[in-house]
Amino acid sequence: EAGVVQSPRYKIIEKKQPVAFWCNPISGHNTLYWYLQNLGQGPELLIRYENEEAVDDSQLPKDRFSAERLKGVDSTLKIQPAELGDSAVYLCASSFGQGSDNEQFFGPGTRLTVL
């Protein structure tokens, strides 16, 4: 079974530029998560989708970040404009179902560097 796919793996941009990350979850997984992982820290949830509905976006900085999950499958996370402090790894994860002990499967992440 294919895992969670993310692209690109690495992205370098200058500040104030826009950037987008793409995630394709495991087939059949209805729940999709975007996490932010700063260097030396654990992942922090940005947004969670149940199918195409964003059910928890309380930690998403909505002034510059946006996300969508059209058709309830793959998802895109966008930053516009990017700031120096956005340099981090952006992780996508998916799970089947929404119970508290359902395993989340993580992609390899996109490492963003903002210059």
Add this chain to the structure above:
Amino acid sequence: GNSVTQMEGPVTLSEEAFLTINCTYTATGYPSLFWYVQYPGEGLQLLLKATKADDKGSNKGFEATYRKETTSFHLEKGSVQVSDSAVYFCALSRNSGYSTLTFGKGTMLLVSP
């Protein structure tokens, strides 16, 4: 709110040594507890989990016991290998409603031959 505290790394061990990585948590209710592992260049993978007090999760020689009285979930392995070198994350999930993971900062383990 919910939080997870892990011992700081890196933890440096020789092959076949005993491993303990401490993890304590603060949470309301009765969370589920997890250990995730991140190998270099790869995504996080679930290593083991426990969903209620006194449960023991185990996988690949690693074990952790859910201790409600000490709010701990320490990771142990009797004999580490070089291939165990990775970053280990302790996490919790509220045991009601949706599955939101709260992670610790991670502990890097370096095992030398």
